[in-house]
Amino acid sequence: MRDYTIFIPEYIAAGSAVAIIGLELFMPKFRKDGLAYLTALAAVAWFVAGLFFIGKDPKSFQGLIASDDFTTYFRLLAAGIVFVVALMSAHYMRDRTKTASEYYGLMLVGGCGMVYMAAATELITAYISLELLSFTLYILVGYLKRDNLSSEASLKYILLGAFSSAMFLYGMSLIYGVTGSTTYAGIAEALSGRESGTDPAVIVGFMLILAGVGFKVSAAPFHMWAPDAYEGAPMPVTAFLSTLSKAAGFALILRLFSAAIVVDAAEWRWAVMVLAALTMTMGNLIAIQQKNLKRLIAYSSIGQVGYMLITIAAIGYGDPQGGINATSGLLIHIIGYVASTLLFFTALTAAYNKTGRDDIDGLKGLAETQPFLALVITCSLFSFAGLPFFAGFATKLFMFQGATTSETMWVVGLAVLNSFISLYYYLMIIRQMYLYEPVGETARWKVNPVLGGLAVALVLAVLFIGMYPGPAFTVSEEAAKPLFEPGVATGMARVP
């Protein structure tokens, strides 16, 4: 069926992107922070349009791309992230660039890329939407043209990104060769119809696909681009990278792994589990010795990716009900992780606008000069570490619960151990803020009201999810269900 109405919210977002770029083209004098507020407005419209799609019957566009609750979940998430990051960038970009419309336009387009990644039920569509998101990120990372670090980060990101896409594609071509189909349903059918026995082409294909998507979500050992891209990128783009691109990568992985190749789970689940263990350990251990805050958050987010990957392995080990539990655990943790990350970067952007420093020592004595920001940063770090009453605790708990099967038990144990390691370097940041005297200027300064309001709203959200996770959990469970309906994932006949 050709039903063009299933992506109306994305038409709104993409249309606004073109309108914003056109606005600056014809009115070059338009206020640069005004563009940010327009983008935020577009994101609100996108979000509201997305609300109408909740709970509707799943629809598919000729089996290529589907609009169901899973898609709508990522649609709302994308709109929310674009909203927050646009407001976060308003003053940052105004002070640093002369043209900002492409920045905001690309942000909206990148959000659409994420939605299509979540919606794709066919390899070509998945690839094109992955590249749509990646291209916008390459440009956004290098947006500060005269900045040495920004252009270097962008070059490293695009070279490794293109390299990983090529590997991903080679894996896809092998899977296509074995199954003769590029739709997820067709692949699942052909794989389950195959007489059993391991086919080297299939295993190599799975491993290459895993390496490709591992690059995109920055799983170790494919993580080396992430710290560089995070550190060199403009501050709000770092927030965008660590929330949107991570969530999008997992959207693609979830749909691809649960709908297409879950039938041959025995051939990839052990690899995902090893990848998860390696990723969380490396991320957390390397984070300890970091001096730059963005770089530290990059490694800490690599650690978080490690925790999230366990759920993917758990999908491979469980039955459909176990799959729903694991997926909804992952989805709820994505909400908690995104909220805490956005909170952290909102506060950090406010501090950076004032001090111009993004290393850990730059936060020295922040509790003296700006106690509110110090409190906000502390909240977000506690949430990252998973302390009770903050979002990170509840969501991580649900995720580990969903991911625990008899085979994945040891990785979950390792993840809990890693959470303790991570507490150490989060507390190091808090120590800088509270136990040291400020360097230089000691007078109190005021936070920009937009960033302050945003920080208050996000703190409330983090506390709300932490103390009352019910609504977030219901949302994630509803979003997880379409992936495991019989018929969508044809033949959940699993290899024992």
Place this chain on the structure above:
Amino acid sequence: MVPLENYLVLSAIVFALGVYGVLARRNAVLVLMAIELMLNAVSLNFIAFAAYLDPGKITGAIFAVFIITVAAAEVGLALAIVIRLFRNRATSNVDEAAILKW
């Protein structure tokens, strides 16, 4: 008719050469060329599979067309970024882009 295996072996060799180029080359433009080589190997794979295993259907060929298009866009973008790095630092050598590390 040439058997399918020949195409697959050829494409695997081209892909491996591409990987070698990415790892061994020091100039960003040459790294990009190596990545192009990898993408071409993938296209060859897709077209060979489409012609031999999936007669009458052209999904693989369509995929190849998309890969060529996206690869062109990717190179355009990457060259723009290389030029910017060159303007800032007067080098297109990936080894010298090493301010950000560890």
